[in-house]
Amino acid sequence: MITSKMPELPEVETLRRQLDGLCGQTVLEVKVWDEVLLEVKGVEGERLEGLRRHGKVLVFSFGKGEVSLKLGMTGRLKLGVADVGPRVSFLFSSGVWLHFIDRRRLGRFVMGDGTPRGLDALSEGIGLFWWERAKGSLRPVKAYLMDQGIVCGIGNIYASEILFLCRVHPLQPVGELTRHDWVRMERVTKRVLSEAIQMRGTTVSDWRDLYGLPGLYQLKLRVYGREGSTCPRCKGVIEKLYIDGRGTWYCPDCQRLMGVSQK
Numbered sequence: 001m002i003t004s005k006m007p008e009l010p011e012v013e014t015l016r017r018q019l020d021g022l023c024g025q026t027v028l029e030v031k032v033w034d035e036v037l038l039e040v041k042g043v044e045g046e047r048l049e050g051l052r053r054h055g056k057v058l059v060f061s062f063g064k065g066e067v068s069l070k071l072g073m074t075g076r077l078k079l080g081v082a083d084v085g086p087r088v089s090f091l092f093s094s095g096v097w098l099h100f101i102d103r104r105r106l107g108r109f110v111m112g113d114g115t116p117r118g119l120d121a122l123s124e125g126i127g128l129f130w131w132e133r134a135k136g137s138l139r140p141v142k143a144y145l146m147d148q149g150i151v152c153g154i155g156n157i158y159a160s161e162i163l164f165l166c167r168v169h170p171l172q173p174v175g176e177l178t179r180h181d182w183v184r185m186e187r188v189t190k191r192v193l194s195e196a197i198q199m200r201g202t203t204v205s206d207w208r209d210l211y212g213l214p215g216l217y218q219l220k221l222r223v224y225g226r227e228g229s230t231c232p233r234c235k236g237v238i239e240k241l242y243i244d245g246r247g248t249w250y251c252p253d254c255q256r257l258m259g260v261s262q263k
Contacts, residue, residue, distance in 0.1 A: 055152025075107030127186030
């Protein structure tokens with residue numbers, strides 16, 4: 001049973017696009033309901049100059065500097081009336097409230113640039129970047145794709161979906177994949193993430209967009225969370241295994257443990 005799912009690149013990018021209308025407005029008031037986030041009250045009176053996203057991190061640019069938001073497992077932003085008790089609320093000069101809601105209280109604001117060091121997963125050339133760093137490594141490809149210090153933005157759901165479309169076994173050692181394999185991985189990654197953004201992300205637990213609406217990409221999931229179901233490609237049976245403690249879904253019949261170039 002899937003009980004929670006951390007927002008990944010498509011969910012955070014959905015928020016970035018939906019929040020664009022707040023740029024140019026001033027934060028008139030900050031109400032902090034959770035004292036752990038008290039530091040964010042410092043943006044009171046500041047003008048929101050812009051927004052950007054890097055991986056799973058949303059960065060707000062104010063006149064005096066940046067504030068980074070890491071949503072954690074259950075964090076989300078809600079415009080207007082909060083549908084659940086928020087941890088912090090911001091009143092903008094248009095009269096609208098923006099609430100940070102976080103059931104498990106694992107999300108946090110970082111004063112300054114809190115983005116990870118890896119390339120963003122929608123950056124050009126991530127395939128060759130992956131390939132260069134994977135040479136000689138026996139690390140499982142599923143764990144490698146989720147390493148935010150290399151390429152950031154891909155989490156459990158999208159890693160499973162990307163590997164299925166590439167016909168790559170999740171335990172495949174990354175050093176055994178070819179340059180061609182990684183170029184293909186980049187192409188599929190961008191396809192999956194772009195489709196998920198267009199559908200406002202994946203809702204399997206807490207995720208809602210800025211207006212409280214669930215994403216729709218869960219309707220397109222091919223393997224994630226579907227152990228025991230029929231593979232949509234080869235009609236085999238989808239299985240689940242654990243890699244670094246994370247549930248991983250795949251089809252053992254069309255994702256065999258070998259290089260994708262041999263398939």
